Every structure is written in C-alpha cells, then in structure tokens.
Amino acid sequence: MAGNYDPSFAKEVFDNVDSGEEIKMCMQCGICAGSCPLRHEMDYPPRQIFTLIRAGRRDEVMNSKAIKLCTSCYRCKVRCPRGIPVIDVMHGLAHYGIKKGIIPRKGTAAFGGEFWKMIYNIGRIDEKTLPLKYNLLEGLVPGIKSTIEMAPMGIQMFLHHRMKLLPERKIKGIKELRKMLDKAKEMGKGGAN
Ligand code: SF4
Ligand code: SF4
Known part of the structure; x- marks a missing residue:
C-alpha cells in the first residue's frame, strides 16, 4: 500500500x-x-x-x-x-x-473556464462535450487518448441516465441566465479589486 x-x-x-x-x-x-x-x-x-x-x-x-x-x-x-x-x-x-497544492490548480482552472463557457452558451452542462473540450486542451493526441480512457465512465453515466446521446439544447431562459452571469462576473471583479 x-x-x-x-x-x-x-x-x-x-x-x-x-x-x-x-x-x-x-x-x-x-x-x-x-x-x-x-x-x-x-x-x-x-x-x-x-x-x-x-x-x-x-x-x-x-x-x-x-x-x-x-x-x-x-x-x-x-x-x-x-x-x-x-x-x-x-x-x-x-x-x-x-x-494545499496537491491537486494542480491549472487543470481545475481550465476545467472551470470550459464549465463557465458551456453554462453561458446553453445554460446547462453537456456531459459529453465538457470532458472532450477539457481533454483537448492537453493537445489533439493526448486529448483523444484521455477521452477514449473515459469511455467506460461515459457508458456507465449513460446507463444511469446521467448523460444523453444527443447534444444538450439551450435552456429557455438563457438570456436571463446570461444577465445574471454577467452580473455575477462584474461582482466578482469588484470583489477582486
Ligand atoms: S454517488 Fe454521486 S455524489 Fe456521491 S460520490 Fe458518487 S458521484 Fe459523487
Ligand atoms: S452510506 Fe453513510 S453511513 Fe453508510 S458507508 Fe456511506 S457515509 Fe457511511
């Protein structure tokens, strides 16, 4: 051990x-x-x-x-x-x-960036696309390799109704959500100063 x-x-x-x-x-x-x-x-x-x-x-x-x-x-x-x-x-x-610096911040920051973009664009997370986009940040070949390694997990999520095969659609209130996100971003900048 x-x-x-x-x-x-x-x-x-x-x-x-x-x-x-x-x-x-x-x-x-x-x-x-x-x-x-x-x-x-x-x-x-x-x-x-x-x-x-x-x-x-x-x-x-x-x-x-x-x-x-x-x-x-x-x-x-x-x-x-x-x-x-x-x-x-x-x-x-x-x-x-x-x-504590045990889990690299760079990777989580990149993941957070992709997460935010997806929420801003469609108002929800597409469980297929998010990991793919995140993995491709490593480069094309390592990204495809990491995505293939995640395939068994994707199958389990699909079987447990945690992931759909078709792309996720935009939510109805996307404009209102974006306004809230813009506001939150502004407030975040204000807090950082
Ligand atoms: S059951 Fe769901 S929430 Fe609980 S540890 Fe597993 S993935 Fe996380
Ligand atoms: S279900 Fe609750 S009590 Fe049972 S092992 Fe998990 S955390 Fe512990």
Whole structure:
C-alpha cells in the first residue's frame, strides 16, 4: 500500500474540510458506495475514502481519483442512513487538495473556464462535450487518448441516465441566465479589486 500513516490526518480533515467532521458518524454500511454510478471508476469509493481518513492514510486520500471524479449526482447523500453529506465531503476534499497544492490548480482552472463557457452558451452542462473540450486542451493526441480512457465512465453515466446521446439544447431562459452571469462576473471583479 502506497503512502505513510499520518495520525494527525483525520483531525486535519475534521478541522479543514467542508463537512469533514460528519464522517465520524459513518457506520461503514457501504450504501453510498453501492449507489455511486462512478464506483467502478473510482480507486476508492466514498465509504473507503472515509476509512482511509480515519486510518491516517493521507497520501491515498489526497491523491485519489475518487475525490476528483464525483459528479454531484447526490445519490450517496440522499441514501446515507446517517444523513452524512457524502458529496460535500468529497468536494471538500478536492477543494482542500487544490488549496494545499496537491491537486494542480491549472487543470481545475481550465476545467472551470470550459464549465463557465458551456453554462453561458446553453445554460446547462453537456456531459459529453465538457470532458472532450477539457481533454483537448492537453493537445489533439493526448486529448483523444484521455477521452477514449473515459469511455467506460461515459457508458456507465449513460446507463444511469446521467448523460444523453444527443447534444444538450439551450435552456429557455438563457438570456436571463446570461444577465445574471454577467452580473455575477462584474461582482466578482469588484470583489477582486
Ligand atoms: S452510506 Fe453513510 S453511513 Fe453508510 S458507508 Fe456511506 S457515509 Fe457511511
Ligand atoms: S455524489 Fe459523487 S460520490 Fe456521491 S454517488 Fe454521486 S458521484 Fe458518487
């Protein structure tokens, strides 16, 4: 097993990660892992991530694919018998990893840029196009290679009705949404000054 045992890691998560303390309530039933459409793609499903945190396995958790793969489908959160906000913890870990420089900010910033553009253009996310555009930022050949590697995940998402085969259409209130996004952008610039 890679990585060293870090006895302070669990406390670090409880103190610094969004909803991190909630995992103390986990009874390891595995319902979250069984419900997750991406469990076959994740190196560690959510239940195991929580075990690793409590076991002080910092490297495995912070370098895991799982915390970056979560698509916010909420299945885990609505099914957890202890009401643990699993999704919040998974995203919280990813944000913490970015903040600590463990997960590269460049990649996430590029992803965020593509995400924003798509929301601005059609008002929703097309689960097929977004990863493709993001992957192509690496260059044509590596982009196509990464996209092919993601195909099994895409098939799982399609089978779980998380992705359509046809392109997503613009939402009805796209003009109003754009006005709100423009306003949000302006406010963001103001806050940055
Ligand atoms: S469903 Fe809830 S209690 Fe069960 S393993 Fe997942 S987080 Fe823990
Ligand atoms: S919200 Fe994330 S961790 Fe939870 S079931 Fe969906 S993809 Fe899996």
